[in-house]
């Protein structure tokens with residue numbers, strides 16, 4: 001649950017408190033919406049930011065050649081190869097391959113065997129030098145076909161105050177509801193709200209890593225090419241000088257991703273509206289909101305275009321143990337069965353469900369929830385068919 005934010009006015013008498021609420025309501029403007037159709041920018045942006053958004057989108061869609069730094073090993077030639085459904089900036093259907101080793105309660109990303117992210121393709125220059133793409137590291141205990149999520153609304157997600165995310169965490173399950181919820185942390189201790197396994201604190205760090213891991217593009221933060229299953233690539237396979245992408249290009253990609261709108265709910269039409277409304281209540285009653293937090297508001301101190309925006313996300317951005325059905329790769333933050341709650345905003349636009357794409361339908365993905373979600377799924381299983389259909393109508397409206 002979200003705690004109310006501390007303000008300077010703390011009246012105690014109920015009448016004074018009521019007056020205080022009225023005054024606050026009169027002074028504080030309501031949060032701005034973040035909604036837009038998939039692929040569109042946030043509503044209400046000034047022309048200079050719209051121009052940045054367009055330029056960033058073009059770079060996101062550009063095919064990078066070997067002369068510009070692609071490879072020597074890589075997975076795709078452009079960001080949009082994996083993030084293009086239903087529009088640029090969306091999700092993808094072709095997974096990437098990730099492998100890790102989980103031993104003695106610790107995650108080993110197998111850096112000495114090429115790292116957790118497997119680059120399966122090799123540039124022509126690398127092939128000419130006798131090299132090939134990477135294969136699964138021998139010591140891996142888990143391998144996951146990781147699907148690419150949509151990037152819609154990630155700027156407003158970044159602007160959610162840390163205090164609001166921390167308020168939902170309950171690592172020791174102090175309230176005994178069976179749901180704990182931990183924040184992920186990066187190796188330097190920052191709150192990791194991004195990544196399906198809660199691996200990154202900022203969009204910029206995610207983007208820089210995507211450039212290196214998916215396309216083989218070095219940046220100031222990652223100035224050296226990756227190894228090929230642990231062996232450095234031959235110099236003749238890597239002709240472009242490092243860093244291959246500089247701050248100007250990273251800034252543009254970051255602005256594009258940050259300014260993407262969050263898809264809003266659909267218009268169900270008069271005959272389904274009542275069912276969707278009922279489904280929203282069922283969603284809460286069976287405890288889905290224990291992890292799929294419906295609302296956040298972005299911070300007052302976020303950059304101006306992202307300030308005080310409403311974020312109807314349906315995720316608490318925390319890690320939960322979902323049980324053996326979800327066992328897969330680990331991360332610094334997350335054990336094999338722990339996953340960050342998937343936001344449900346924009347669900348109806350998704351071509352594929354769950355981080356490994358192994359749940360073909362909504363019913364499958366719900367039934368697969370176990371671990372901390374067990375009580376909620378028991379309540380879902382006990383629903384009559386009308387309530388269950390209403391819940392599904394609600395989910396399909398998101």
Ligand code: HEC
Pocket residue numbers: 075076077078079080081082083095096146147148149150151154193194195196197199203206207210211214215253257
């Ligand atoms: C080969 C496919 C592929 C390419 C190319 C790719 N991505 Fe991704 N992207 C993924 C996958 C898979 C994930 C999920 C990874 C995870 O959560 O750990 C992801 C996740 C992300 C996220 C984090 C999403 C979130 O909700 O936390 C961002 C941001 C992102 N990608 C941006 C980019 C940018 C920018 C580029 C181009 C530089 C790019 N990606 C290129 C596959 C790809």
Ligand code: HEC
Pocket residue numbers: 179196283286287288289290291292320322339340341342343344350352353354355356362365366369372373376377380395
């Ligand atoms: C204990 C926390 C928790 C509870 C309770 C919970 N979920 Fe989830 N849910 C998650 C996590 C974590 C994921 C992400 C799994 C993944 O990425 O593969 C998820 C994923 C989903 C997805 C798939 C989204 C996607 O894009 O792949 C749907 C749909 C969903 N949940 C619906 C529900 C419904 C409906 C309920 C209530 C009956 C519910 N969840 C209860 C944690 C929870």
